[in-house]
Every structure is written in C-alpha cells, then in structure tokens.
Amino acid sequence: MSQFPDIRDYVALPRVVSLRLSPDGTRLVSVVQSLNPDGKSYGTALWEIPLDPDATPYRLTRSAKGEAGAQFAPGGELLFVSRRPDATVKDGDEEVPALWLLPERGEPRRIATRPGGIGGVRAAGGTVVYAAQVLPGDAATEEERRKARKDAGISAILHESYPIRYWDHDLGPAETRLFAAAAAVGDGDGPGAEGALDDAADLTPEPGRALDNADFALTPDGSTVITTWRVPLPNGESRYELAAFDVAAGPGSRRTLAASESHDFGGPVVVSPDGRFVACTRERHATEEVSSSAELWVVDLATGEGRALGGELLPVAVAWAPSSEALFVAADHLGRRPVFRISLDVSLDSSLDSSVERLTSDDGAYNDLCPAPDGSVYALRGAVDSPPRPVRISPDGSVTDLPSPTPALDLPGTLTEVSAVADDGTDIRGWLVLPAGASAESPAPFLLWIHGGPLGSWNDWSWRWNPWIMAKNGYAVLLPDPCLSTGYGQAMIDRGWGEWGPVTHGDLMAITDECLKRPDIDDQRIAAMGGSFGGYMANWVAGHTDRFKAIVTHASLWNLDQFAGTTDASMYWQREFGRPGSDRLTRLSPHHSLDKITTPMLVIHGDKDYRVPIGEGLRLWWDLQRSGVESKFLYFPDENHWVLNPGNAVAWYETVLAFLAHHVLGAPWTRPTSTA
Numbered sequence: 001m002s003q004f005p006d007i008r009d010y011v012a013l014p015r016v017v018s019l020r021l022s023p024d025g026t027r028l029v030s031v032v033q034s035l036n037p038d039g040k041s042y043g044t045a046l047w048e049i050p051l052d053p054d055a056t057p058y059r060l061t062r063s064a065k066g067e068a069g070a071q072f073a074p075g076g077e078l079l080f081v082s083r084r085p086d087a088t089v090k091d092g093d094e095e096v097p098a099l100w101l102l103p104e105r106g107e108p109r110r111i112a113t114r115p116g117g118i119g120g121v122r123a124a125g126g127t128v129v130y131a132a133q134v135l136p137g138d139a140a141t142e143e144e145r146r147k148a149r150k151d152a153g154i155s156a157i158l159h160e161s162y163p164i165r166y167w168d169h170d171l172g173p174a175e176t177r178l179f180a181a182a183a184a185v186g187d188g189d190g191p192g193a194e195g196a197l198d199d200a201a202d203l204t205p206e207p208g209r210a211l212d213n214a215d216f217a218l219t220p221d222g223s224t225v226i227t228t229w230r231v232p233l234p235n236g237e238s239r240y241e242l243a244a245f246d247v248a249a250g251p252g253s254r255r256t257l258a259a260s261e262s263h264d265f266g267g268p269v270v271v272s273p274d275g276r277f278v279a280c281t282r283e284r285h286a287t288e289e290v291s292s293s294a295e296l297w298v299v300d301l302a303t304g305e306g307r308a309l310g311g312e313l314l315p316v317a318v319a320w321a322p323s324s325e326a327l328f329v330a331a332d333h334l335g336r337r338p339v340f341r342i343s344l345d346v347s348l349d350s351s352l353d354s355s356v357e358r359l360t361s362d363d364g365a366y367n368d369l370c371p372a373p374d375g376s377v378y379a380l381r382g383a384v385d386s387p388p389r390p391v392r393i394s395p396d397g398s399v400t401d402l403p404s405p406t407p408a409l410d411l412p413g414t415l416t417e418v419s420a421v422a423d424d425g426t427d428i429r430g431w432l433v434l435p436a437g438a439s440a441e442s443p444a445p446f447l448l449w450i451h452g453g454p455l456g457s458w459n460d461w462s463w464r465w466n467p468w469i470m471a472k473n474g475y476a477v478l479l480p481d482p483c484l485s486t487g488y489g490q491a492m493i494d495r496g497w498g499e500w501g502p503v504t505h506g507d508l509m510a511i512t513d514e515c516l517k518r519p520d521i522d523d524q525r526i527a528a529m530g531g532s533f534g535g536y537m538a539n540w541v542a543g544h545t546d547r548f549k550a551i552v553t554h555a556s557l558w559n560l561d562q563f564a565g566t567t568d569a570s571m572y573w574q575r576e577f578g579r580p581g582s583d584r585l586t587r588l589s590p591h592h593s594l595d596k597i598t599t600p601m602l603v604i605h606g607d608k609d610y611r612v613p614i615g616e617g618l619r620l621w622w623d624l625q626r627s628g629v630e631s632k633f634l635y636f637p638d639e640n641h642w643v644l645n646p647g648n649a650v651a652w653y654e655t656v657l658a659f660l661a662h663h664v665l666g667a668p669w670t671r672p673t674s675t676a
Contacts, residue, residue, distance in 0.1 A: 002407040004472055007653045011035070011646040014405045015463060016388050017044065019380050021370035022072045026051070028370070028378055028390060029060065029070050029078060032405045036064075040647055044068050046080060046102070049390045050403050057403045061108065067100070073123040078102040081118050086110045099130055099197065112181075112197035115143040116174050125222025127247055128181050128197055131214070133174040136206065162236040165568050166213060168608045168640030176211035178203045178225060180247045203245045204254075208232070215267025219275045219301070223247055226257065226278050228266055237571050240264040242280055242299065258282070258299050258306055265297065268317065274324040276301060277344075281315055282308065286575040288584065291497035292455070293490055296329060296342070310342050310356055312489050319369040319377075328359070328377055330366040332457045332487030335417070335429055337365035339377065339393060359397045365460035366393075378402075382461040384431050384479065385415045385468075412436050413471040418478070420514035426495065428511045430480035431458055435471040440519035444476040445526065445664050448512055448548075450541075452532030454484040454500065455493065464642050464649075465531060473657055476521050482507030484533075498576060500533075500588050501540040508537065509545070527664045529656070531555050531604075532612060532641065536590065539620065542601060543593025550663035552656055554604040555612045555641050558620040560589040568610040594623050600630040602659040604652065606639030632659060634675070650674050 005013065014034040021028055028049035036043045043066040049057050061067045065083035073079055081097040086109075096117030102108045112118060116133030123129075135142050157164070157172045165171055179200035204211060209230055216227035229243040242265040246253035257278065258265045264283045271278045282297035284290070296315045299306040313331040320327055327342045343355035360366060363383050370378040375395045382388035387409070390402040413436050419429040438444040447470055451458050458479035467477035481488065482504045483496030496503045516523040527550040530538040535556025542551045557563045561580055564573045577585045586592065601624055605617025617633070624631040634655050636648055643652045654672035661667040 003410050004412045004468060005409075006472075007469060007650050010466075010469065011649045012039075013387075013407070016047075016380060016390065016404060016406050017068075018070065019049070019368040019370055019378060019390055020070050020072055021372060021378050022076050023074055024076065025372040025374065027072075027076070028402070029072070030057075030390065030405070031068055031070055032059075034405075035646060041645060046070055046078065047405055051392070053400060053402055055403055057405050060102065068097075069120055071121050071123060073101075073128075074125065076104050079121045079123060079128070080108075081121065084108075112179075112200065114179075115146050119176070120216075122216060122218045122225075123222075124218040124220050126182060127218060127222030128200070129203075129216065129218055129225050129247075130179055130197070130200070131176055131211070131216070132179055134177045134202075135174050139202070161209065161232055162238075162571070163209070163212075163568060165610045167568060168610055171209060171212055175207050175209070176214060177205070177207055178211065178214075178216060178227065178245070180225065180245075182222070182247060201247075201250055203247070203251060205251050215269045215280075217269045217271050217278070219271050220273055221275060224301075226269055226271060228269065228280075229254075229256075231259075239285070240266055242269070242278070244301075257301070257304060258297065268315070270318050270320055271301075272320045272324040273322055276324065279318050279320070279327055281318075286497075286572075288498060288576060288578050291490070291494050292576075293493070296327070298327075298344075309344075310340065313340060313356070314486050317367045317369045317379075319371050321371050322373050328369045328371055330369055330379070332459060333358075334487055335431065335457060335459050335481060336363050336383075336487075337367070337457075337459050338362075339366045339369065339379065360393060360399060361397055362399065364399070384433075384458060384461065385411055387461045387463075409468075411468055411471075413438075413468070418511065418515055420511040422483075422507050422510050424495070426483075426492070426507075428480060428482060428507045430478055430511055432515060433467045433471050433477040433479065434520065435474050435476060438476060438520040443520055443522040444474060445660075446512075446516065446521050446523070447475045447477045447660070448508065448526070448528040449477050449479055450508065450528070450530030450534035450537045451479070451481070451485070452530070452534045453486075454496065454504075454533040454536075455486050456533075457481050457485050457487045459487065464644075469653055470657075475660070476515075478512065478515050480508060480511045482511075498584055498588075500536065501544075501590065504537055505540055505544055508541070525549060525664050527551065527660055529553070533557070535612075539590035540593070542599050543590055543596045546598050548599055550600050550602070550660055552602045552604065552659065553620070555606065555609055556603075556616060556620065557590070557612055558616045558623070559591045560585045562619065563612065563616055566613045566615055591619070591623060594627055597624070597627070597629050600659075600663050602632050602634065602656065604634040604636075604655075606636040606641065606643065608638060608640040611641045647674070 012035040017031040030047045032047045046060040063084035067080045067082040069081040071079045098110050099112035099118045100108045101111045114132040119131040121130040181197045181200035214228045225245040229241045242258035262285050266281050269280045279298045283294040286292040295308040296310040315329050317330040329340045339359040341357045341359050364381040366379045368380045377393040380388040381391040387406045389404040392400045416432045418432045470477050528548045529552035531554035535553040538553040603621050607614045621633045651674040654674050662669045
C-alpha cells in the first residue's frame with residue numbers, strides 16, 4: 001500500500017476510467033488515464049485487467065495521442081477511438097479521432113475515419129455503429145469545406161435554435177450523426193481491414209441537434225439502433241425521446257419507442273441480451289411546484305409498452321444479466337452507491353418493486369457494471385476512502401479486489417459516518433474525514449465541504465475535490481448530504497426544491513453544529529467551501545453567517561437571474577426558478593446578501609465553464625472588491641467547470657491550502673509558487 005502522496009505526486013497517480021468485459025467473460029479491459037511524459041497533461045491508454053487477483057495488469061496500447069471509448073466486438077476484438085497516426089497512410093490526418101480495431105493478437109489498425117472525427121462506437125451481430133461529427137451539406141465535399149473554413153480563419157457559427165453550447169464546448173456547425181456498417185470486424189484482409197468502415201451508411205442525415213451527447217445501443221442481432229433523440233420545442237424548450245433505427249432500412253426508418261410531453265428519456269441505454277427490452281432512464285420535467293425525479297424505465301421493443309422499475313432508485317449504471325431475466329443497477333443510497341438486482345420474473349403490467357434486491361452491502365460506490373456468464377458482476381468500485389478499482393461481485397454479494405493500475409493508498413486519517421437532525425425533524429447524514437492525530441489534546445481545524453449538483457451525494461472518490469489532501473494537511477473535513485441530495489428518496493429532494501438557500505443552509509448548520517461538539521475538532525478554527533451548487537451554498541453561507549474564518553467558492557452561482565439566462569441549459573433552470581425576474585430567482589439569489597458578507601473569500605472560476613459561466617465569478621469578484629471584503633480570485637483561462645490539467649490542479653490545491661492556512665490557522669500569507 002502506497003503512502004498518500006503530496007499534491008504533485010497525487011496528480012500523477014494513474015486513474016481507472018472505465019471497465020469493459022469481453023462477450024465470453026474471459027477478458028477485462030480498462031481505459032486508464034495517466035500523466036503524459038511532459039507532466040503538463042493527461043493521456044489515456046487501454047489496459048488489460050487480469051481476472052486472477054494475484055496477477056498484474058498490463059498496458060495494451062501506447063501512443064502520444066491516447067486511446068478511449070473501448071468496446072468489445074462480438075468476436076472478442078477491441079474497438080476504440082484515437083487520434084494516433086496511422087503508419088500505413090501517408091500524410092494522414094491526426095487532428096481528429098478515428099476508429100481503430102485491436103485484434104486479440106496483432107497490432108491495432110484504423111478501420112474508419114471521418115473528416116470531423118469519430119466519437120463513440122457499438123458493435124453487435126455483425127453490425128458496427130459509430131457516432132461522428134458531420135457538417136451539413138454534401139458529404140462528398142465535407143473535407144474540402146472544412147479546409148476552406150480553416151484556411152479562411154472562420155470560427156463563426158450562425159445559430160437558429162437553442163442550445164448553442166454544452167459544458168465546455170460549442171455546438172455546431174457540425175452535427176452528430178450515426179453511421180452503420182453491416183460488416184463483421186475480424187482479422188486479416190476481411191471486413192476488419194484498413195478503412196473497412198469508411199463507407200458506413202449515414203442513418204441520421206439532417207439530425208440538427210437531436211443527437212448531441214446522445215447515448216445509443218445496438219440490439220444483439222445488430223438490426224436496430226436505439227438512441228436518445230432531442231426534440232426541439234417552442235421558446236427554447238426541448239424534450240428527449242427514445243428512438244429506433246432499422247439498420248437495413250437506413251435513413252427514414254426512425255420510429256419513436258418512448259416519448260412524453262412531461263418527461264425526458266436518457267442514458268444509459270442498454271438492450272437485453274434476448275433483444276426483447278431496452279432499459280433507460282426517465283426523468284420528470286420539473287416545474288416551480290413539482291421537483292425533478294428520475295427512474296429506471298424499461299420498454300418492450302415489440303409492443304412499445306414501458307414502465308418504471310426499481311421504485312425510487314436513481315440509476316447511475318445499468319446492465320442486463322446474460323439471461324435477460326434481471327437488471328443490475330448501481331444507484332445512490334444513504335451515502336453509498338450499492339449494486340441492486342431487479343428481477344424481471346413477472347410481467348411488465350405488475351409491480352416489480354418487491355423484486356429489488358440489494359446485492360452489495362459495503363460502503364462502496366459502484367459503476368461500469370459488467371455481468372458475466374457465470375453469474376458474477378465485474379465493476380469499478382470506488383468510495384469516499386478509495387479510488388475506483390476493478391472488482392468481482394459474486395452472486396452472494398461478496399466482493400473481490402482485482403489487480404488495478406491505481407495503487408492502493410494509505411490514507412492520512414479515518415472516515416466516520418455522522419448524522420444530525422434538521423429543524424423539521426429530518427435526519428441529515430454525512431461523512432467526516434478525521435486527520436491522523438486528531439484528539440481532544442490536539443483538536444483538528446474544521447472544513448465544511450458542500451457537494452455540487454444540487455442533486456448529488458458524497459459517496460464516491462473524487463480526483464478533483466479530494467478531502468484526503470486536506471486531511472493530510474491537518475483538517476477535519478465534513479462531507480454532508482443535505483436536502484436535494486440523492487439516495488434518500490424523493491422527499492429529500494422535495495424538501496429543497498425551490499428552497500435552495502434557506503433549507504440547505506439549515507441542514508448544513510445542523511450537522512456542522514453536531515460535528516463541532518466533538519472534542520477532537522476545534523470549534524473556533526473553521527472554514528467552508530464548495531463547488532458548483534456547493535459554490536452557490538458557500539456564497540449563501542457567506543451572506544447568512546459570520547461563524548467561518550474563511551470561505552472558498554468554486555464555479556459558483558452568484559446572481560441567479562444572470563446565471564439562469566447564460567448557462568448552457570437555461571430551459572432546465574427556468575422550470576424550477578421561473579422566468580427572469582421571478583420572485584424565486586430574487587429570493588434565492590446570494591448576491592442580494594452582499595452587504596452581509598464579512599468573511600474572507602477565495603473565488604475560483606474557469607473561463608471555459610459553460611455550465612456556470614465565467615460571468616458569475618467575475619461579478620462575485622467585483623462585488624466583493626467594491627464592498628471591501630477581503631478576497632482573492634484564482635482564475636483559469638483554459639479550464640471548464642472542473643480543473644483538469646495537472647499543473648492547474650496543483651495550483652488549485654496549493655492556493656486553497658494557503659488561503660485556509662492564512663485565515664484559519666493564522667499563518668502569514670504566502671503566495672503559492674504554482675501561481676507565481
């Protein structure tokens with residue numbers, strides 16, 4: 001077990017991103033992210049994960065451009081996307097990702113390219129389907145038109161409908177389309193040969209923005225593609241349906257599998273091995289009076305009949321058992337993310353809630369579920385105190401660790417579950433990270449860390465916002481799940497719907513007060529921090545109490561009326577907050593409490609953040625400066641809602657620690673060398 005590293009070594013730890021199981025259940029492959037040789041960026045590669053717990057994982061691919069999106073083909077070959085150069089093609093275009101095939105024996109070869117790049121791939125029953133970015137117009141001239149646009153220095157995009165961007169990238173002028181090739185992949189000079197899928201048929205010409213960020217799947221016989229499909233509505237609104245395309249029929253074969261005027265159907269989209277059912281999620285459209293809710297939804301592909309399964313479980317990962325008689329679902333639950341087994345041994349027109357069985361009983365947060373033919377389930381298991389690692393879950397629920405490229409870490413403290421009672425009698429629970437050595441004789445300074453979302457939970461490891469780095473520096477860290485947290489039933493979300501600030505603040509203070517009663521925590525040296533919705537709450541806390549010595553707010557909402565009209569999904573927030581100028585927007589906006597803020601604040605924001613646009617951070621920073629509040633602004637010109645580059649992550653942690661040390665521990669202010 002490795003000692004928990006310092007910040008600069010921490011950002012260099014390899015990270016297991018995904019897990020895939022071969023159709024015969026004999027091979028596991030992961031995409032692993034690790035530091036590039038220059039130390040300035042991350043790269044990805046495919047790794048083999050041995051099924052023998054005593055074996056050693058090994059790297060399958062190696063290129064400067066990296067590999068991602070690994071999927072097994074029915075015959076056991078690996079499909080992936082990469083920008084790696086193709087040695088067999090002179091003057092090849094390395095700027096966009098292509099589709100590659102890695103046979104069980106032999107070297108990778110490129111089997112499909114598109115001028116705008118390939119994004120994702122699925123294979124089943126002799127059919128390969130991939131997503132690609134395509135400029136509207138004549139496909140034969142696309143490459144020429146792209147070059148002309150680039151040579152002319154044109155980056156402008158003319159939009160005629162909403163939305164225009166997502167998370168950290170612009171939408172358009174290219175559209176996401178799905179291409180299908182009715183050809184098996186294999187060795188030698190057959191269908192898996194160089195460029196074999198370049199002539200794949202365009203299933204979705206002129207989709208507009210329907211397939212942006214779509215999740216899609218193939219039926220086991222390869223005959224039908226199932227995908228999410230965005231339908232534009234008047235006044236900037238939209239809804240998401242579930243659509244099917246007949247591969248043989250080609251364009252124009254789209255039929256709607258699931259649609260509702262008051263719901264969105266979304267991923268994960270998974271088809272049962274017998275081809276009878278497709279599982280997805282169904283999310284209720286919120287209003288100012290009705291909260292958002294999501295559920296597992298299963299559709300009969302023959303009849304189109306669908307129904308909800310699993311009660312209030314909010315699916316994060318979904319996979320079918322090989323027999324098609326059950327679904328495995330990973331869902332947030334009381335500060336964990338267990339795996340549940342949902343039996344389909346009754347018809348869809350009767351209740352299945354009684355068939356839900358919790359499979360794992362530990363504190364893990366599971367993802368990337370891969371059911372095997374022998375009844376076991378392979379998965380990634382993370383937890384607040386463990387990075388995601390491959391495991392095998394036996395049919396009885398016991399869990400066996402498998403070899404992992406991520407080393408096991410000796411954590412600098414302990415993890416304790418805590419709880420409190422809110423003003424309305426609701427139980428509020430959370431995790432408390434205590435640093436090594438904290439005691440009544442040497443109480444630790446306290447840090448309240450508020451999660452994002454707002455629909456979320458502290459139940460998994462976070463590479464981005466990691467409490468163990470703070471514990472290594474001596475802080476006790478509270479990770480609470482207040483109202484709006486997932487895994488506690490719909491009533492917990494309803495408590496905070498339309499009451500973000502007031503009710504959440506009450507929950508946070510209740511569990512903070514409970515923790516500060518502990519003799520091993522210093523109730524005077526305390527701080528608060530949060531990102532995204534957690535940043536919103538950090539701003540709210542700053543305007544409603546002066547008990548904290550310092551507050552750190554990252555990617556935070558400050559002026560709700562401004563935010564609601566500039567974020568990348570304004571229609572979503574309008575459903576809860578109402579239209580611009582509404583009473584709710586005014587009442588819940590932290591910026592109206594500016595005159596009450598006296599606590600020193602560190603503001604952090606990235607310019608590529610389209611979820612919470614940079615205007616929020618700029619306005620907050622200026623408001624604090626003009627009001628004379630002691631404050632600093634850590635600005636990242638090239639980061640999005642997260643901070644992803646390793647050097648910037650170092651600067652983030654070092655600046656936060658320096659700010660807290662100054663205001664909470666009483667140390668002199670020392671500017672971090674990473675920001676010099």
